[in-house]
Amino acid sequence: MAIKNIIFDFGGVLIDWNPEYLFRKVFDDENEMHFFLKEVCSSEWNLKQDEGRTFEEAIRLLSEEHPQYKDEIAQYFSRWLETVGGDIAENSSLIEALKPNYRLFGLTNWSAETFPLAYRKYPFFKALDGIVVSGEEKLIKPDHRIYQRLLERYDLIPGESVFIDDSKPNIDAALELGFKVVHYSEQVNLKEELVKLGIQIDQTILS
Missing domain, CATH: 3.40.50.1000 (HAD superfamily/HAD-like)
Incomplete structure:
Protein backbone atom coordinates (compact mmCIF):
# COMPACT_ATOMS: atom_id res chain seq x y z
CA MET A 1 0.00 0.00 0.00
CA TRP A 17 10.36 21.31 24.70
CA ASN A 18 11.78 20.99 28.20
CA PRO A 19 10.52 22.82 31.32
CA GLU A 20 14.12 22.96 32.55
CA TYR A 21 14.72 25.74 30.02
CA LEU A 22 12.45 27.96 32.10
CA PHE A 23 13.10 26.71 35.60
CA ARG A 24 16.88 26.94 35.40
CA LYS A 25 16.17 30.69 35.34
CA VAL A 26 13.70 30.45 38.22
CA PHE A 27 15.72 28.34 40.68
CA ASP A 28 19.23 29.11 41.89
CA ASP A 29 19.64 25.55 43.18
CA GLU A 30 19.62 22.83 40.51
CA ASN A 31 18.68 20.11 43.00
CA GLU A 32 15.63 22.11 44.04
CA MET A 33 14.68 22.59 40.39
CA HIS A 34 14.85 18.84 39.79
CA PHE A 35 12.76 18.23 42.90
CA PHE A 36 10.19 20.77 41.74
CA LEU A 37 9.86 19.22 38.26
CA LYS A 38 9.74 15.68 39.62
CA GLU A 39 7.52 16.12 42.67
CA VAL A 40 5.53 19.34 42.12
CA CYS A 41 5.05 20.32 38.47
CA SER A 42 5.68 16.74 37.42
CA SER A 43 5.23 15.21 33.99
CA GLU A 44 2.14 13.42 35.34
CA TRP A 45 0.68 16.74 36.47
CA ASN A 46 1.40 18.33 33.09
CA LEU A 47 -0.19 15.40 31.27
CA LYS A 48 -3.52 16.26 32.88
CA GLN A 49 -3.44 19.56 31.00
CA ASP A 50 -2.62 17.66 27.80
CA GLU A 51 -5.74 15.64 28.57
CA GLY A 52 -7.90 18.75 28.78
CA ARG A 53 -7.65 20.11 32.34
CA THR A 54 -7.32 23.90 32.43
CA PHE A 55 -4.16 25.46 33.78
CA GLU A 56 -6.30 27.62 36.05
CA GLU A 57 -7.61 24.53 37.83
CA ALA A 58 -4.25 22.75 37.73
CA ILE A 59 -2.39 25.70 39.27
CA ARG A 60 -5.05 26.25 41.94
CA LEU A 61 -5.01 22.62 43.06
CA LEU A 62 -1.24 22.33 43.04
CA SER A 63 -0.74 25.65 44.85
CA GLU A 64 -3.03 24.46 47.63
CA GLU A 65 -0.93 21.31 47.93
CA HIS A 66 2.45 23.11 47.71
CA PRO A 67 1.86 26.72 48.87
CA GLN A 68 5.61 27.29 49.27
CA TYR A 69 5.92 26.99 45.47
CA LYS A 70 2.86 29.04 44.54
CA ASP A 71 4.81 31.61 42.48
CA GLU A 72 6.88 28.98 40.67
CA ILE A 73 3.80 26.89 39.85
CA ALA A 74 2.09 29.94 38.33
CA GLN A 75 5.11 30.59 36.11
CA TYR A 76 4.73 27.17 34.49
CA PHE A 77 1.84 28.71 32.55
CA SER A 78 2.58 32.46 32.58
CA ARG A 79 6.09 31.91 31.19
CA TRP A 80 5.29 28.76 29.23
CA LEU A 81 6.95 29.88 26.00
CA GLU A 82 10.27 29.84 27.84
CA THR A 83 9.95 26.06 28.16
CA VAL A 84 10.42 25.82 24.38
CA GLY A 85 14.01 25.72 23.19
Missing part, protein backbone atom coordinates in the same frame (compact mmCIF):
# COMPACT_ATOMS: atom_id res chain seq x y z
CA ALA A 2 1.55 3.29 -1.12
CA ILE A 3 2.25 5.92 1.52
CA LYS A 4 0.12 9.04 1.09
CA ASN A 5 0.19 10.63 4.55
CA ILE A 6 2.86 11.55 7.09
CA ILE A 7 1.85 12.29 10.68
CA PHE A 8 4.15 14.08 13.10
CA ASP A 9 4.20 14.15 16.86
CA PHE A 10 5.39 17.62 17.90
CA GLY A 11 7.26 17.66 21.24
CA GLY A 12 10.56 15.84 20.83
CA VAL A 13 10.12 15.52 17.04
CA LEU A 14 9.48 19.03 15.67
CA ILE A 15 9.71 21.10 18.86
CA ASP A 16 12.44 21.05 21.53
CA GLY A 86 13.02 26.17 19.55
CA ASP A 87 12.14 23.94 16.65
CA ILE A 88 14.19 20.87 15.74
CA ALA A 89 15.30 22.35 12.44
CA GLU A 90 16.54 19.19 10.71
CA ASN A 91 13.03 17.76 11.14
CA SER A 92 10.81 20.81 10.74
CA SER A 93 12.61 21.67 7.50
CA LEU A 94 11.37 18.39 6.03
CA ILE A 95 7.77 19.61 6.03
CA GLU A 96 8.22 21.90 3.04
CA ALA A 97 10.18 19.19 1.19
CA LEU A 98 7.48 16.55 1.82
CA LYS A 99 4.45 18.71 1.11
CA PRO A 100 4.52 18.43 -2.72
CA ASN A 101 4.00 14.66 -2.55
CA TYR A 102 2.16 13.91 0.71
CA ARG A 103 -0.59 15.07 3.00
CA LEU A 104 0.95 16.12 6.32
CA PHE A 105 -0.65 16.05 9.75
CA GLY A 106 0.08 16.50 13.43
CA LEU A 107 -1.08 14.31 16.32
CA THR A 108 0.12 15.77 19.59
CA ASN A 109 -0.31 15.45 23.34
CA TRP A 110 -0.47 19.17 24.13
CA SER A 111 -2.58 21.52 26.22
CA ALA A 112 -5.29 23.33 24.30
CA GLU A 113 -4.19 26.53 26.08
CA THR A 114 -0.48 26.43 25.27
CA PHE A 115 -0.47 24.90 21.79
CA PRO A 116 -1.76 28.14 20.19
CA LEU A 117 1.31 29.94 21.58
CA ALA A 118 3.62 27.61 19.67
CA TYR A 119 1.36 27.56 16.61
CA ARG A 120 1.63 31.34 16.28
CA LYS A 121 5.40 31.34 16.75
CA TYR A 122 6.43 28.54 14.34
CA PRO A 123 5.20 28.98 10.73
CA PHE A 124 5.71 25.34 9.71
CA PHE A 125 2.62 24.32 11.71
CA LYS A 126 0.48 26.23 9.20
CA ALA A 127 1.83 24.08 6.35
CA LEU A 128 0.19 20.96 7.83
CA ASP A 129 -3.10 19.73 6.37
CA GLY A 130 -4.58 19.07 9.79
CA ILE A 131 -3.69 18.87 13.48
CA VAL A 132 -5.30 16.90 16.31
CA VAL A 133 -4.45 18.28 19.76
CA SER A 134 -5.12 16.06 22.78
CA GLY A 135 -6.17 18.94 25.02
CA GLU A 136 -8.92 19.88 22.57
CA GLU A 137 -10.08 16.27 22.17
CA LYS A 138 -9.87 15.35 25.89
CA LEU A 139 -7.96 12.25 24.81
CA ILE A 140 -4.24 11.50 24.90
CA LYS A 141 -1.92 9.13 23.11
CA PRO A 142 -1.51 6.17 23.36
CA ASP A 143 -5.31 5.87 23.65
CA HIS A 144 -6.42 4.36 20.34
CA ARG A 145 -9.40 6.71 20.22
CA ILE A 146 -7.32 9.79 19.48
CA TYR A 147 -5.65 8.03 16.53
CA GLN A 148 -9.10 7.01 15.30
CA ARG A 149 -10.24 10.61 15.58
CA LEU A 150 -7.38 11.71 13.31
CA LEU A 151 -8.20 8.96 10.81
CA GLU A 152 -11.90 9.76 10.71
CA ARG A 153 -11.55 13.54 10.65
CA TYR A 154 -9.17 13.56 7.69
CA ASP A 155 -10.30 10.35 5.96
CA LEU A 156 -6.95 8.58 6.37
CA ILE A 157 -6.08 4.89 6.04
CA PRO A 158 -3.47 3.64 8.56
CA GLY A 159 -1.62 1.50 6.02
CA GLU A 160 -1.15 4.57 3.80
CA SER A 161 0.21 6.64 6.69
CA VAL A 162 3.56 7.00 8.46
CA PHE A 163 3.38 8.01 12.12
CA ILE A 164 6.45 9.62 13.74
CA ASP A 165 6.78 9.88 17.52
CA ASP A 166 9.51 9.81 20.17
CA SER A 167 7.39 7.79 22.63
CA LYS A 168 7.53 3.98 22.47
CA PRO A 169 3.98 3.50 23.87
CA ASN A 170 2.64 5.91 21.26
CA ILE A 171 4.51 4.07 18.50
CA ASP A 172 3.22 0.72 19.76
CA ALA A 173 -0.36 2.00 19.66
CA ALA A 174 0.11 3.19 16.08
CA LEU A 175 1.51 -0.20 15.07
CA GLU A 176 -1.50 -1.92 16.62
CA LEU A 177 -3.74 0.22 14.44
CA GLY A 178 -1.81 -0.58 11.27
CA PHE A 179 0.30 2.54 10.75
CA LYS A 180 3.81 2.46 9.38
CA VAL A 181 6.02 4.11 12.00
CA VAL A 182 9.30 5.85 12.76
CA HIS A 183 10.33 5.77 16.42
CA TYR A 184 12.31 8.99 16.61
CA SER A 185 15.14 9.80 19.03
CA GLU A 186 18.14 12.12 18.99
CA GLN A 187 20.16 9.20 17.55
CA VAL A 188 17.76 8.79 14.62
CA ASN A 189 18.12 10.66 11.34
CA LEU A 190 14.49 11.24 10.42
CA LYS A 191 15.17 12.02 6.77
CA GLU A 192 17.11 8.77 6.34
CA GLU A 193 14.36 6.76 8.05
CA LEU A 194 11.71 8.24 5.77
CA VAL A 195 13.81 7.49 2.68
CA LYS A 196 14.08 3.85 3.85
CA LEU A 197 10.27 3.72 3.78
CA GLY A 198 10.28 4.94 0.18
CA ILE A 199 9.26 8.50 1.00
CA GLN A 200 10.11 11.04 -1.72
CA ILE A 201 11.79 14.14 -0.32
CA ASP A 202 12.29 17.15 -2.56
CA GLN A 203 16.03 17.71 -2.14
CA THR A 204 15.93 20.96 -4.12
CA ILE A 205 13.82 22.51 -1.34
CA LEU A 206 16.24 21.32 1.36
CA SER A 207 19.38 22.55 -0.43
Whole structure:
Protein backbone atom coordinates (compact mmCIF):
# COMPACT_ATOMS: atom_id res chain seq x y z
CA MET A 1 0.00 0.00 0.00
CA ALA A 2 1.55 3.29 -1.12
CA ILE A 3 2.25 5.92 1.52
CA LYS A 4 0.12 9.04 1.09
CA ASN A 5 0.19 10.63 4.55
CA ILE A 6 2.86 11.55 7.09
CA ILE A 7 1.85 12.29 10.68
CA PHE A 8 4.15 14.08 13.10
CA ASP A 9 4.20 14.15 16.86
CA PHE A 10 5.39 17.62 17.90
CA GLY A 11 7.26 17.66 21.24
CA GLY A 12 10.56 15.84 20.83
CA VAL A 13 10.12 15.52 17.04
CA LEU A 14 9.48 19.03 15.67
CA ILE A 15 9.71 21.10 18.86
CA ASP A 16 12.44 21.05 21.53
CA TRP A 17 10.36 21.31 24.70
CA ASN A 18 11.78 20.99 28.20
CA PRO A 19 10.52 22.82 31.32
CA GLU A 20 14.12 22.96 32.55
CA TYR A 21 14.72 25.74 30.02
CA LEU A 22 12.45 27.96 32.10
CA PHE A 23 13.10 26.71 35.60
CA ARG A 24 16.88 26.94 35.40
CA LYS A 25 16.17 30.69 35.34
CA VAL A 26 13.70 30.45 38.22
CA PHE A 27 15.72 28.34 40.68
CA ASP A 28 19.23 29.11 41.89
CA ASP A 29 19.64 25.55 43.18
CA GLU A 30 19.62 22.83 40.51
CA ASN A 31 18.68 20.11 43.00
CA GLU A 32 15.63 22.11 44.04
CA MET A 33 14.68 22.59 40.39
CA HIS A 34 14.85 18.84 39.79
CA PHE A 35 12.76 18.23 42.90
CA PHE A 36 10.19 20.77 41.74
CA LEU A 37 9.86 19.22 38.26
CA LYS A 38 9.74 15.68 39.62
CA GLU A 39 7.52 16.12 42.67
CA VAL A 40 5.53 19.34 42.12
CA CYS A 41 5.05 20.32 38.47
CA SER A 42 5.68 16.74 37.42
CA SER A 43 5.23 15.21 33.99
CA GLU A 44 2.14 13.42 35.34
CA TRP A 45 0.68 16.74 36.47
CA ASN A 46 1.40 18.33 33.09
CA LEU A 47 -0.19 15.40 31.27
CA LYS A 48 -3.52 16.26 32.88
CA GLN A 49 -3.44 19.56 31.00
CA ASP A 50 -2.62 17.66 27.80
CA GLU A 51 -5.74 15.64 28.57
CA GLY A 52 -7.90 18.75 28.78
CA ARG A 53 -7.65 20.11 32.34
CA THR A 54 -7.32 23.90 32.43
CA PHE A 55 -4.16 25.46 33.78
CA GLU A 56 -6.30 27.62 36.05
CA GLU A 57 -7.61 24.53 37.83
CA ALA A 58 -4.25 22.75 37.73
CA ILE A 59 -2.39 25.70 39.27
CA ARG A 60 -5.05 26.25 41.94
CA LEU A 61 -5.01 22.62 43.06
CA LEU A 62 -1.24 22.33 43.04
CA SER A 63 -0.74 25.65 44.85
CA GLU A 64 -3.03 24.46 47.63
CA GLU A 65 -0.93 21.31 47.93
CA HIS A 66 2.45 23.11 47.71
CA PRO A 67 1.86 26.72 48.87
CA GLN A 68 5.61 27.29 49.27
CA TYR A 69 5.92 26.99 45.47
CA LYS A 70 2.86 29.04 44.54
CA ASP A 71 4.81 31.61 42.48
CA GLU A 72 6.88 28.98 40.67
CA ILE A 73 3.80 26.89 39.85
CA ALA A 74 2.09 29.94 38.33
CA GLN A 75 5.11 30.59 36.11
CA TYR A 76 4.73 27.17 34.49
CA PHE A 77 1.84 28.71 32.55
CA SER A 78 2.58 32.46 32.58
CA ARG A 79 6.09 31.91 31.19
CA TRP A 80 5.29 28.76 29.23
CA LEU A 81 6.95 29.88 26.00
CA GLU A 82 10.27 29.84 27.84
CA THR A 83 9.95 26.06 28.16
CA VAL A 84 10.42 25.82 24.38
CA GLY A 85 14.01 25.72 23.19
CA GLY A 86 13.02 26.17 19.55
CA ASP A 87 12.14 23.94 16.65
CA ILE A 88 14.19 20.87 15.74
CA ALA A 89 15.30 22.35 12.44
CA GLU A 90 16.54 19.19 10.71
CA ASN A 91 13.03 17.76 11.14
CA SER A 92 10.81 20.81 10.74
CA SER A 93 12.61 21.67 7.50
CA LEU A 94 11.37 18.39 6.03
CA ILE A 95 7.77 19.61 6.03
CA GLU A 96 8.22 21.90 3.04
CA ALA A 97 10.18 19.19 1.19
CA LEU A 98 7.48 16.55 1.82
CA LYS A 99 4.45 18.71 1.11
CA PRO A 100 4.52 18.43 -2.72
CA ASN A 101 4.00 14.66 -2.55
CA TYR A 102 2.16 13.91 0.71
CA ARG A 103 -0.59 15.07 3.00
CA LEU A 104 0.95 16.12 6.32
CA PHE A 105 -0.65 16.05 9.75
CA GLY A 106 0.08 16.50 13.43
CA LEU A 107 -1.08 14.31 16.32
CA THR A 108 0.12 15.77 19.59
CA ASN A 109 -0.31 15.45 23.34
CA TRP A 110 -0.47 19.17 24.13
CA SER A 111 -2.58 21.52 26.22
CA ALA A 112 -5.29 23.33 24.30
CA GLU A 113 -4.19 26.53 26.08
CA THR A 114 -0.48 26.43 25.27
CA PHE A 115 -0.47 24.90 21.79
CA PRO A 116 -1.76 28.14 20.19
CA LEU A 117 1.31 29.94 21.58
CA ALA A 118 3.62 27.61 19.67
CA TYR A 119 1.36 27.56 16.61
CA ARG A 120 1.63 31.34 16.28
CA LYS A 121 5.40 31.34 16.75
CA TYR A 122 6.43 28.54 14.34
CA PRO A 123 5.20 28.98 10.73
CA PHE A 124 5.71 25.34 9.71
CA PHE A 125 2.62 24.32 11.71
CA LYS A 126 0.48 26.23 9.20
CA ALA A 127 1.83 24.08 6.35
CA LEU A 128 0.19 20.96 7.83
CA ASP A 129 -3.10 19.73 6.37
CA GLY A 130 -4.58 19.07 9.79
CA ILE A 131 -3.69 18.87 13.48
CA VAL A 132 -5.30 16.90 16.31
CA VAL A 133 -4.45 18.28 19.76
CA SER A 134 -5.12 16.06 22.78
CA GLY A 135 -6.17 18.94 25.02
CA GLU A 136 -8.92 19.88 22.57
CA GLU A 137 -10.08 16.27 22.17
CA LYS A 138 -9.87 15.35 25.89
CA LEU A 139 -7.96 12.25 24.81
CA ILE A 140 -4.24 11.50 24.90
CA LYS A 141 -1.92 9.13 23.11
CA PRO A 142 -1.51 6.17 23.36
CA ASP A 143 -5.31 5.87 23.65
CA HIS A 144 -6.42 4.36 20.34
CA ARG A 145 -9.40 6.71 20.22
CA ILE A 146 -7.32 9.79 19.48
CA TYR A 147 -5.65 8.03 16.53
CA GLN A 148 -9.10 7.01 15.30
CA ARG A 149 -10.24 10.61 15.58
CA LEU A 150 -7.38 11.71 13.31
CA LEU A 151 -8.20 8.96 10.81
CA GLU A 152 -11.90 9.76 10.71
CA ARG A 153 -11.55 13.54 10.65
CA TYR A 154 -9.17 13.56 7.69
CA ASP A 155 -10.30 10.35 5.96
CA LEU A 156 -6.95 8.58 6.37
CA ILE A 157 -6.08 4.89 6.04
CA PRO A 158 -3.47 3.64 8.56
CA GLY A 159 -1.62 1.50 6.02
CA GLU A 160 -1.15 4.57 3.80
CA SER A 161 0.21 6.64 6.69
CA VAL A 162 3.56 7.00 8.46
CA PHE A 163 3.38 8.01 12.12
CA ILE A 164 6.45 9.62 13.74
CA ASP A 165 6.78 9.88 17.52
CA ASP A 166 9.51 9.81 20.17
CA SER A 167 7.39 7.79 22.63
CA LYS A 168 7.53 3.98 22.47
CA PRO A 169 3.98 3.50 23.87
CA ASN A 170 2.64 5.91 21.26
CA ILE A 171 4.51 4.07 18.50
CA ASP A 172 3.22 0.72 19.76
CA ALA A 173 -0.36 2.00 19.66
CA ALA A 174 0.11 3.19 16.08
CA LEU A 175 1.51 -0.20 15.07
CA GLU A 176 -1.50 -1.92 16.62
CA LEU A 177 -3.74 0.22 14.44
CA GLY A 178 -1.81 -0.58 11.27
CA PHE A 179 0.30 2.54 10.75
CA LYS A 180 3.81 2.46 9.38
CA VAL A 181 6.02 4.11 12.00
CA VAL A 182 9.30 5.85 12.76
CA HIS A 183 10.33 5.77 16.42
CA TYR A 184 12.31 8.99 16.61
CA SER A 185 15.14 9.80 19.03
CA GLU A 186 18.14 12.12 18.99
CA GLN A 187 20.16 9.20 17.55
CA VAL A 188 17.76 8.79 14.62
CA ASN A 189 18.12 10.66 11.34
CA LEU A 190 14.49 11.24 10.42
CA LYS A 191 15.17 12.02 6.77
CA GLU A 192 17.11 8.77 6.34
CA GLU A 193 14.36 6.76 8.05
CA LEU A 194 11.71 8.24 5.77
CA VAL A 195 13.81 7.49 2.68
CA LYS A 196 14.08 3.85 3.85
CA LEU A 197 10.27 3.72 3.78
CA GLY A 198 10.28 4.94 0.18
CA ILE A 199 9.26 8.50 1.00
CA GLN A 200 10.11 11.04 -1.72
CA ILE A 201 11.79 14.14 -0.32
CA ASP A 202 12.29 17.15 -2.56
CA GLN A 203 16.03 17.71 -2.14
CA THR A 204 15.93 20.96 -4.12
CA ILE A 205 13.82 22.51 -1.34
CA LEU A 206 16.24 21.32 1.36
CA SER A 207 19.38 22.55 -0.43
